[in-house]
Amino acid sequence: xxxxxxxxxxxxxxxxxxxxxxxxxxxxxxxxxxxxxxxxxxxxxxxxxxxxxxxxxxxxxxxxxxxxxxxxxxxxxxxxxxxxxxxxxxxxxxxxxxxxxxxxxxxxxxxxxxxxxxxxxxxxxxxxxxxxxxxxxxxxxx
Numbered sequence: 001x002x003x004x005x006x007x008x009x010x011x012x013x014x015x016x017x018x019x020x021x022x023x024x025x026x027x028x029x030x031x032x033x034x035x036x037x038x039x040x041x042x043x044x045x046x047x048x049x050x051x052x053x054x055x056x057x058x059x060x061x062x063x064x065x066x067x068x069x070x071x072x073x074x075x076x077x078x079x080x081x082x083x084x085x086x087x088x089x090x091x092x093x094x095x096x097x098x099x100x101x102x103x104x105x106x107x108x109x110x111x112x113x114x115x116x117x118x119x120x121x122x123x124x125x126x127x128x129x130x131x132x133x134x135x136x137x138x139x140x141x142x
Contacts, residue, residue: 006134008034011043011063011075012093017116021062021093024124030131039067040075044085051084060134065094065101076108091130 008025012018018036025034037043040063047059061079065072072092079085089111094101097115105113111133114126 005058006032007059008032008130008134009037009043009046009059009061010034010093011037011040011061011067011072013038013064013067017064021127024127025131028124028128028131030127030134032131032134038069040070040072040078042069043075044070044078047079047085047088051088059088060130061088061090062093062130063090065092065096065105073104073108076105076110080109089133093126 008030010018010021012021022034025032035046037046043061043063051059061075063072063075070078072094076090076092079088079090086109090109091112091114092105092110093114093116095116097117102113112126112129114123116123
């Protein structure tokens with residue numbers, strides 16, 4: 001699958017989930033570079049050093065909700081409160097299928113919510129969807 005020059009940033013603290021995500025992206029031929037972070041705080045630090053007016057559309061974020069130090073909701077809140085980072089598309093990729101979590105994440109402006117509980121074909125379709133999003137969607141200039 002062709003790709004734009006977008007780096008996939010993934011906040012995920014579980015090694016097995018990191019491995020499965022990397023494998024899923026390869027299987028779905030999403031060849032964009034992937035960078036993993038143990039928690040939201042690490043990702044925010046990276047973004048603060050690397051996002052500018054001209055680079056806000058060079059990243060897409062996938063985040064777990066349940067992580068130490070800074071969880072996915074805290075990460076989303078911080079991203080959405082920053083004038084440069086708030087435009088970065090965020091997909092939640094988590095084991096929670098709780099309606100309260102889905103609603104709360106949606107209120108924080110996510111692009112999509114994928115449950116890891118559906119680790120079979122539904123999960124793979126979610127990864128493929130992210131790959132297609134990278135290929136065909138763009139973040140508008142504001």
